[in-house]
Each structure stands twice: as structure tokens, then as C-alpha cells.
């Protein structure tokens with residue numbers, strides 16, 4: 001009979017994570033804590049974050065826009081040519097920020113968005129670019145195309161980019177469950193990228209999971225590898241950033257309106273968001289789960305390559321500007337005590353443990369904003385479960 005150990009943890013990371021492990025940081029060591037991967041871009045326009053006390057700079061600036069490290073620019077003849085699809089959006093802006101933060105090398109960069117934005121100026125690393133309308137011909141001589149313009153745009157233009165020889169990293173849900181397309185979190189299943197290489201002229205599509213799935217799996221996978229997860233119960237507390245720039249603007253506007261005693265303007269969400277919480281705005285399905293919750297179930301099965309793991313999720317929208325948080329309850333097949341779990345997490349790629357019981361300090365969205373790592377805390381045995389397999393006696 002399988003033994004069980006149950007742990008609960010909370011994680012908070014920037015919303016709208018990206019995982020593009022086909023390219024690595026120019027100057028990072030693979031073993032460094034921040035990882036060798038470009039990941040965890042999140043939904044936040046620079047415009048908005050300045051107002052909300054989040055991001056301090058933008059890729060348009062130089063030193064001020066760096067999240068960390070020495071400022072050098074990535075423009076280099078040896079680098080790949082890049083296209084950012086949906087560059088005017090919250091995630092697109094974040095792509096630029098991450099490329100800048102990581103000194104990601106590029107020989108050219110194309111700024112693509114809808115017809116509405118064609119002709120607008122986009123500054124990046126001291127150069128002014130003109131936003132172009134996305135068309136099927138946009139990908140000639142593009143090595144890497146970062147897509148974040150929604151599922152329908154990915155479906156329409158992703159294959160064209162691949163045919164033109166680009167490696168497409170798609171942030172939408174369009175291709176995630178396609179069995180021939182790798183669904184990748186670099187810290188979790190980098191092997192899914194085997195055979196995909198930038199610069200050999202052979203295009204490929206890589207799907208990026210839902211941000212709630214990424215957070216859960218960056219935290220849960222190291223423990224899964226140690227003791228095999230039998231059941232995962234997740235509850236999310238999702239920020240405005242996951243719903244895009246307009247949702248963030250709506251949260252700010254509503255907050256001002258409510259404080260001024262005015263009725264809140266509801267354009268993005270159908271109900272008051274400021275000073276409220278509600279079930280995730282994704283469509284509710286016949287089984288009573290919403291689409292966001294079912295993505296967590298299905299994507300976990302695909303990424304772990306194991307559909308026997310029981311997964312259930314409850315996704316909630318909270319009035320936080322950026323960085324989703326999650327409560328994750330794991331039940332294991334093999335014994336796993338709390339201290340071992342904490343130690344595993346402390347050494348896990350992409351994870352930072354903030355677990356200070358004495359000071360009652362655990363991860364918060366404010367601290368997790370603009371950081372790459374998934375912050376994990378409140379690691380403890382679940383006392384509602386029978387048995388105390390391998391647990392220290394309190």
C-alpha cells in the first residue's frame with residue numbers, strides 16, 4: 001500500500017509566465033538561481049506598473065530598465081532575429097523587458113501588432129522601432145517569434161511563422177494540448193525540447209503553459225520527482241495582470257471610482273473587481289469547472305506525462321495588480337517529511353523559499369512582482385490526512 005505524506009504550500013510569481021527555454025541568457029551560469037532560461041515574463045505594461053509601484057523602468061530605457069545585473073545591450077550580429085507578436089500588449093511589453101533583462105542577443109527585432117497599432121513607435125534598448133501590422137509575410141528571416149496576441153492569432157499566424165523557418169514560442173492556449181507540440185516549463189520538462197534548435201532554418205512550435213499551471217508545477221515538480229504526487233489540490237488567487245493591460249487599467253480605475261463613491265466601470269469584467277473577489281472569469285464548463293481550472297488539470301497531465309495524477313483546481317480572481325498566488329496541497333505516494341520537502345524546494349531551480357514562521361513572513365504578490373522565481377512558503381504537513389509518514393513528531 002502506498003504511504004502518504006501531505007504538504008501544503010503557497011506560491012506567488014509574476015502572472016503570465018513565459019517559458020522559452022530554447023535560448024539561454026548570454027551570461028548566466030546554468031546553475032545560477034535565476035536559471036539559464038528566459039522565463040516568467042508577466043503581464044504588465046510599463047505605463048501601468050509605474051503608477052502601481054511595480055516595474056521601475058522599461059526596456060526602452062537602459063540602466064533604469066534593468067531588473068538586475070549589469071547593463072549591456074543585446075544587439076549583436078551573432079544573435080538570432082526576433083519577432084514579438086502582440087508587442088503593444090501587456091505580455092508583449094513584458095517580452096521586451098525580459099529580453100532586455102537577460103541581455104538576450106539579437107541581430108534584429110520586429111515589433112508586430114494589429115493594424116490598429118501599425119506605425120506606432122516602440123523604443124527598445126535605445127533604438128526606435130516602428131510597430132508593423134502582423135501579416136503572413138512578417139516572418140521572412142525571423143529565427144524566433146514570440147507570440148502573445150491571443151489564441152486565434154496564434155492559430156492563424158503560428159504555422160506561417162513555422163513554415164518560414166521560425167521557432168515559435170506561443171504564449172496562448174492554441175496549441176498546448178496538441179500531442180505533437182511540446183508544452184514546456186524549462187525547469188520541469190526541458191527534455192520536451194529535444195531536437196528543436198534555433199538557427200538551423202527548421203521551424204518549430206513550442207507551447208507555453210497557462211501561468212497558473214507554470215507556477216504550480218515549478219513548485220510541485222521537485223517534490224513530485226522525490227516522492228511522486230498522487231493528488232494535487234490547487235486554489236489560485238489570480239491578479240489582474242493575467243487578464244491583460246486593460247484589466248489592470250480597469251482595476252485601477254475602479255479603485256479610484258469606488259473610493260470616490262462612484263459606481264465602478266465594468267468593461268473587462270462583468271462585475272466589480274476593486275474591493276471584491278470572484279470566481280475566475282473564464283467560461284464555466286458543463287462539469288462545473290471553469291476553463292482556467294481545466295487547463296491546470298490537462299496541462300499538468302501533459303507536462304508530467306502522467307494522467308494518473310489526480311488534479312483539481314479552483315481559480316479565483318483577486319484585486320491584486322500583478323503576480324498570481326496559489327495554495328497547493330500535495331499528496332504523495334512515498335513518504336516525504338516537511339524538512340526534506342523544504343530542503344528540496346530550497347535547491348529547486350526557479351524556486352525561492354520564503355518560509356519564516358517566527359515573523360509570520362511568507363510569499364506575497366508584491367514581493368514576487370518583477371521577479372523570475374516562484375516564491376514558496378507555508379510548507380507544512382497537512383494535519384487532516386491520516387498517518388505521519390516520515391514526518392518529524394511535533
Ligand SMILES: NC(=O)C1=CN([C@@H]2O[C@H](COP(=O)(O)OP(=O)(O)OC[C@H]3O[C@@H](n4cnc5c(N)ncnc54)[C@H](OP(=O)(O)O)[C@@H]3O)[C@@H](O)[C@H]2O)C=CC1
Nearest residue numbers: 016017086088089090091113114117149150172211244245
Ligand atoms: N501563458 C500565460 O501565462 C499567459 C498567456 N497570455 C496570452 O497572451 C495573450 C495576450 O495577453 P495580453 O498581453 O495580456 O493582452 P493585451 O490585450 O494586453 O494585448 C494583446 C496584444 O495582441 C495584439 N493583437 C490583437 N489583435 C491582433 C491582431 N489581429 N493581429 C496582431 N496583433 C493583435 C494587440 O495589438 P493591438 O495593440 O494593436 O491591438 C496587443 O499587442 C493572451 O490572449 C493569451 O493568449 C496572457 C497571459 C498569461
Ligand SMILES: N[C@@H](CC(=O)OP(=O)(O)O)C(=O)O
Nearest residue numbers: 171172173210211238242243
Ligand atoms: N491565466 C490568465 C489567463 C490566460 O491568459 O490564460 P491562457 O494563457 O491559458 O490563455 C489569467 O490570469 O486569467
